[in-house]
Amino acid sequence: xxxxxxxxxxxxxxxxxxxxxxxxxxxxxxxxxxxxxxxxxxxxxxxxxxxxxxxxxxxxxxxxxxxxxxxxxxxxxxxxxx
Amino acid sequence: xxxxxxxxxxxxxxxxxxxxxxxxxxxxxxxxxxxxxxxxxxxxxxxxxxxxxxxxxxxxxxxxxxxxxxxxxxxxxxxxxxxxxxxxxxxxxxxxxxxxxxxxxxxxxxxxxxxxxxxxxxxxxxxxxxxxxxxxxxxxxxxxxxxxxxxxxxxxxxxxxxxxxxxxxxxxxxxxxxxxxxxxxxxxxxxxxxxxxxxxxxxxxxxxxxxxxxxxxxxxxxxxxxxxxxxxxxxxxxxxxxxxxxxxxxxxxxxxxxxxxxxxxxxxxxxxxxxxxxxxxxxxxxxxxxxxxxxxxxxxxxxxxxxxxxxxxxxxxxxxxxxxxxxxxxxxxxxxxxxxxxxxxxxxxxxxxxxxxxxxxxxxxxxxxxxxxxxxxxxxxxxxxxxxxxxxxxxxxxxxxxxxxxxxxxxxxxxxxxxxxxxxxxxxxxxxxxxxxxxxxxxxxxxxxxxxxxxxxxxxxxxxxxxxxxxxxxxxxxxxxxxxxxxxxxxxxx
Numbered sequence: 001x002x003x004x005x006x007x008x009x010x011x012x013x014x015x016x017x018x019x020x021x022x023x024x025x026x027x028x029x030x031x032x033x034x035x036x037x038x039x040x041x042x043x044x045x046x047x048x049x050x051x052x053x054x055x056x057x058x059x060x061x062x063x064x065x066x067x068x069x070x071x072x073x074x075x076x077x078x079x080x081x082x
Numbered sequence: 083x084x085x086x087x088x089x090x091x092x093x094x095x096x097x098x099x100x101x102x103x104x105x106x107x108x109x110x111x112x113x114x115x116x117x118x119x120x121x122x123x124x125x126x127x128x129x130x131x132x133x134x135x136x137x138x139x140x141x142x143x144x145x146x147x148x149x150x151x152x153x154x155x156x157x158x159x160x161x162x163x164x165x166x167x168x169x170x171x172x173x174x175x176x177x178x179x180x181x182x183x184x185x186x187x188x189x190x191x192x193x194x195x196x197x198x199x200x201x202x203x204x205x206x207x208x209x210x211x212x213x214x215x216x217x218x219x220x221x222x223x224x225x226x227x228x229x230x231x232x233x234x235x236x237x238x239x240x241x242x243x244x245x246x247x248x249x250x251x252x253x254x255x256x257x258x259x260x261x262x263x264x265x266x267x268x269x270x271x272x273x274x275x276x277x278x279x280x281x282x283x284x285x286x287x288x289x290x291x292x293x294x295x296x297x298x299x300x301x302x303x304x305x306x307x308x309x310x311x312x313x314x315x316x317x318x319x320x321x322x323x324x325x326x327x328x329x330x331x332x333x334x335x336x337x338x339x340x341x342x343x344x345x346x347x348x349x350x351x352x353x354x355x356x357x358x359x360x361x362x363x364x365x366x367x368x369x370x371x372x373x374x375x376x377x378x379x380x381x382x383x384x385x386x387x388x389x390x391x392x393x394x395x396x397x398x399x400x401x402x403x404x405x406x407x408x409x410x411x412x413x414x415x416x417x418x419x420x421x422x423x424x425x426x427x428x429x430x431x432x433x434x435x436x437x438x439x440x441x442x443x444x445x446x447x448x449x450x451x452x453x454x455x456x457x458x459x460x461x462x463x464x465x466x467x468x469x470x471x472x473x474x475x476x477x478x479x480x481x482x483x484x485x486x487x488x489x490x491x492x493x494x495x496x497x498x499x500x501x502x503x504x505x506x507x508x509x510x511x512x513x514x515x516x517x518x519x520x521x522x523x524x525x526x527x528x529x530x531x532x533x534x535x536x537x538x539x540x541x542x543x544x545x546x547x548x549x550x551x552x553x554x555x556x557x558x559x560x561x562x563x564x565x566x567x568x569x570x571x572x573x574x575x576x
Contacts, residue, residue: 077230078098079175
């Protein structure tokens with residue numbers, strides 16, 4: 001028999017399934033109280049969170065984005081397929 | 083009653099070797115596919131005898147030369163995997179054809195397993211390259227210089243359903259479904275009207291409504307009539323209009339909703355006429371309309387947005403679901419489709435956790451804002467490309483996934499298991515299990531056959547013309563009783 005999975009796969013896609021960070025869906029909660037002072041505070045907090053989230057994403061992009069983008073994009077030529 | 087769902091996808095990856103002035107795509111593909119050593123003993127041929135890509139669903143045979151490689155070439159270009167998939171060299175691209183599955187959830191698992199197979203072999207192949215050279219793969223559909231390669235979906239259909247009806251009822255659906263399964267693209271190509279960003283990778287490449295071609299003058303509906311199954315009972319709808327999606331949600335809806343619409347066509351449940359005046363033009367218009375407001379011209383003078391046309395299909399699907407006994411995955415597909423349709427109607431950009439083109443557009447726009455870039459900037463084009471990069475540490479889609487920024491449909495455990503394990507409820511189970519249990523005794527494979535070569539015995543081919551036979555329920559006992567392929571053949575005869 002061929003032993004399936006005998007080669008170790010070290011593919012780190014996510015931290016681990018099940019432990020994936022679930023961000024709350026934006027919207028509903030903040031919108032409901034949008035007119036009250038408390039609501040706008042919540043909105044501001046929400047906005048702050050979103051900004052932080054985006055900042056951390058952008059920082060990571062900075063660290064992984066191909067350095068010589070111009071040359072890479074120029075040289076990226078494929079043969080036509082199906 | 084519609085036949086049960088059987089489907090699969092074929093993904094062609096973009097391939098390039100960085101820091102190699104002599105890069106040749108075909109030899110790189112051969113290196114890549116052979117670097118995947120799941121079964122070092124395996125010398126298994128792809129069985130081309132059964133193939134006929136020149137048969138046209140409209141009922142004729144097209145002239146042309148059928149490709150049959152010699153023995154050496156065949157071995158070098160084809161790998162059949164323990165999970166029942168085929169990993170091979172197609173023209174100048176590596177291609178992963180996932181095993182046959184019966185529902186959209188399993189489809190996501192196996193398409194994602196294919197991404198990982200490609201990445202595992204990319205690493206192994208890179209290790210064989212001269213120092214400094216790095217092979218890269220992209221699960222995308224264009225180099226944005228006018229060259230496209232596909233993500234093809236396959237759906238088993240009842241041969242009795244008229245092909246004319248399939249074409250008529252499917253065209254408006256295919257033109258508009260990109261609103262939830264477009265993978266997004268910066269700019270235009272292939273003489274398409276210029277734009278900053280569009281929903282689909284592929285829309286620019288469709289030049290006709292219905293045809294057999296897949297590489298030039300691509301049709302929205304492809305007529306290849308090669309069922310890889312009993313051709314008196316089945317046809318295989320070969321769909322070439324889709325994008326290579328990264329988002330699990332988009333993959334799930336792309337295949338799940340399409341399978342549902344096909345079942346409805348078989349059952350005569352499409353009762354609204356949504357015929358578009360010019361589908362080829364419309365598919366490009368929809369792709370250039372992230373605001374979801376563009377009106378498309380219908381055949382009888384009416385005008386509808388892509389969203390309204392999809393809404394029509396959704397309403398017909400809800401009526402169909404109310405009258406028919408659908409499986410839980412199909413019901414879940416409808417629910418999520420409904421959720422996405424509501425989002426697209428109220429705030430399309432709010433679907434950045436679900437829909438590929440939205441996730442990509444949001445990422446790029448935020449980056450542009452931060453760096454004060456415009457749509458022509460090379461970094462912007464790089465972001466588009468790198469979204470599809472197969473490397474978990476560099477690919478931007480995987481970065482979003484790692485940061486918990488996208489909705490998942492399946493788990494990493496399920497995907498990793500599927501790298502070496504076939505689905506249990508289609509003939510892929512028999513294919514994969516034979517490869518695992520009888521290494522060195524399988525001579526050749528095709529989707530609908532497997533042949534065994536034992537010692538000096540003549541080659542024996544077992545036909546698998548029923549995609550839903552050869553499941554675990556059917557053959558587990560037979561396989562357990564058969565310690566060798568010879569015993570298997572004897573036991574099958576008894």
